[in-house]
Ligand SMILES: C=CC1=C(C)c2cc3[nH]c(cc4nc(cc5[nH]c(cc1n2)c(C)c5CCC(=O)O)C(CCC(=O)O)=C4C)c(C)c3C=C
């Protein structure tokens with residue numbers, strides 16, 4: 251297999267650092283065609299659907315893509331913004347603000363860019379661009395606080411696959427999770443309390459996480475336990491007792507059993523038990539997206555109200571809240587340790603000397 255072409259390099263070029271904020275991905279447009287293209291890439295990932303490849307190929311192409319693409323496109327249309335898909339808009343903003351915040355905290359030469367695991371901008375195109383810009387140290391920061399093989403490890407697969415075709419590989423740091431990081435929990439706490447300050451407080455706080463198949467948990471995926479820990483830490487930071495909140499799992503896909511309790515039937519039961527007002531937060535999603543804005547804030551809201559619930563309050567994701575941008579910066583900083591992002595005067599002088607010597611060297615070589 252041929253290696254990808256290396257960009258021209260001049261001795262003495264100052265090499266840079268980068269943070270790649272990677273999110274799941276989203277369709278380019280809320281059309282049947284674009285959603286089909288996105289779902290095809292997403293659902294063909296063997297990390298996401300663990301069924302023998304041939305069998306799954308037939309199910310995917312004969313049943314899932316023809317029927318789901320149109321339905322999902324209609325859902326995407328209901329949340330689409332003038333700037334595009336909410337997931338992408340929020341992730342892009344987070345990346346821009348994180349770059350700004352790191353600069354304000356004294357880091358130099360740290361580029362922050364966003365990439366998507368499925369769809370665009372793709373990881374390969376973003377990693378190629380960073381190479382063009384001589385970034386030789388890269389932190390890959392998935393937008394998922396809780397590790398799962400279905401999400402985090404799939405990002406790593408894409409990174410490994412890309413660099414398997416690269417001759418000169420940068421230094422890499424892959425962030426596994428931050429489900430119990432104090433800055434993440436603090437940003438969530440601040441989100442909930444700010445919401446309560448403005449809208450009052452409900453009878454129950456529902457913490458709804460994206461589900462995965464139960465089998466995946468039984469086979470050793472730590473995602474469920476990490477969700478429970480995030481929920482417990484958030485509840486503790488809010489001073490809540492065990493009966494004041496509940497952890498649920500949403501977005502079940504297919505017929506197999508997924509992590510329980512499921513969000514929709516749980517909120518229906520709460521309504522039937524006479525719980526008048528619930529507040530719902532989705533701590534596993536750092537950006538609002540189809541799963542929060544449509545599934546939770548439209549479908550699950552309807553389920554709750556149809557079952558007799560009086561008030562359904564959806565608390566938005568962390569998105570670009572200042573506390574979360576600070577949180578991202580603190581998480582990023584832990585993974586930048588030891589890299590030359592905050593230079594001492596001596597290091598700066600050495601860098602300048604390197605560039606001069608490099609330029610002389612290049613001139614001697616006739617480069
Ligand atoms: C937050 C973590 C996520 C996990 C874990 C996860 C697992 C997982 N997802 C599917 C199937 C679908 N997910 C879809 C959308 C979607 N999923 C996540 C996050 C996680 N998924 C996000 C952020 C989104 C929203 C994307 C957006 O564009 O806004 C979809 C597509 C939408 C639809 O057609 O319903 C599917 C399908 C599986 C099978 C799975 C684990 C096995």
Ligand SMILES: [Fe+2]
Nearest residue numbers: 274460501541
């Ligand atoms: Fe999903």
Ligand SMILES: [Fe+2]
Nearest residue numbers: 501540541545
């Ligand atoms: Fe969904």
